[in-house]
Amino acid sequence: MIPTGIGHAPCHHGEILQGVFLDGDGRRCAGLVTLPMAGPGSHAAFVRRPGTAPGQLTVVPADRTKALRAAALAVAECAERTGQPLCGGELRLTGDIPVGLGMGSSTSDVIATVRAVAHSYGLRPAPDAVARLAVRAELACDPLMLDGRPVLFAQREGRVLEALGPALPPLVVVGCTLGRGAPVDTLSLPVREPCDADVRAFERLRALLRRAVATGDAGLLGEVATASAWRGQQTLDHPEFDTVTAIAGRVGAVGVQIAHSGSVAGVLFDPAAPGLRHRVRSCLRALDTHAIPTTRTFTTTTKELPHGPARRGGDRPSGPDTDRRPARLPAL
Structure with a gap:
């Protein structure tokens, strides 16, 4: 009997910093x-069907086309590594990551899928191997295969x-959604080629973020996130x-952050600041006054701060990869 392979991947809450940078070769x-x-994520279960044609791969829900591509790529690589013939199989995805908010729902699906397929072959792929397959499956991916480690x-x-x-330095994040939670069509956004001044500005923010992480400076991280959010807002x-x-x-x-490919945003607090709970409650009231929906208050150290009824588990609303529908993040 072929065992079912299982895999999981987390989500994220948008970006702290996004732009154009110089790699090691300049x-x-x-x-x-x-x-x-921490919290929402994608779960994948994959059952191989030995003896079936390689193209006989199915996915449930049927609209998760990027995950299906990832499954095909992972099967091909795992079969080659183990010396087994190519075959079909069935992929099932569940999870509770809201779609359309810029929280990496499609990347989470893809990573969970690659891990599940590999598990069904008795393999455990390294993060760089998962990243390579994820980019092939969806052209670009988030660093969710690194499980929360701060990287550029x-x-x-x-x-x-x-x-x-x-x-990262400890943070308390009050999550909210902008634009009434409507999906952001990144393909329709104007594209502006970054100039040398833009790259220099992003490199300065990179250096500041490096220092914020090294010193545990939440205030400095907030400055970087706000500057990046302002640039994305343009x-x-x-x-x-x-x-x-x-x-x-x-x-x-200490600042704000936004998703550069969605509508989720966060107001960032230093957890060591005096009167933190009062500050958070004041923030929640102010957002509510301006009809800006709040989602979840959480910390980068995974402890969550309740401000409403919890709602967990189940499948997130299904929607085609090319047209993600908005969904509310479970409120705590």
Whole structure:
């Protein structure tokens, strides 16, 4: 009997920093640093069907086409490594990552799939191997295969440009959604070729973030995230952005962050700041006053701060990979 392979991958809460950077050879390269978030994730189960044609691969839900491509690529690689013939199989995906908010739902599906297929062959792929297959499956991917380690990641190439350290400075994040949670069609956004000044600005932010991680400086990280969010806002043009940044300033937050490919955003707090709970409650009230939906309050050290009824588990709303529908993140 062929065992069922299983795999899991987390999500993230948008980006702390995203832009164009220089790699070790001085070449310009798109890169990002994501804000990890414990909780929601994608789960994959894969059953091989020996003796069936390689093309006989199915996925449930049927619209997860990127995950299906990842399964085909992973089967081909695992079969070659183990000396077994190619075959078909069935992939099943479950999870609770909201789609359309820029939280890496499709990458999470893909990574969970690669891990599940490998597990069915008795293999455990290294993160760089998972990243390579993920980029082939969806053209660009988030660094979710690194399980929360802060890195500057070249999303279109699937490689780490810089390991920033073991962990981000502790943060408390009040999550919210902009643009009424509508998906962001990244293909329709205007494309502007970065100039030398842009690259220099991103490299300065990279250096500041490196220092923030090395020293555990939440305030400095907040400055970097806000500067990156402001730059992203020049393209995304969320109407509530100025309101969120103003609220962050009034309640003593260290900054804001946004998803550069979605509508999720976060108001960032230093957990060591005096009167933290009062600040967080004031932030929640202010966002509510301005009709900006809040989602989840969490920390980068995985402890969550309750501010509403919990809602967990189950399948996230199904939607084609090319047209992700908005969904609310479970509120805590």
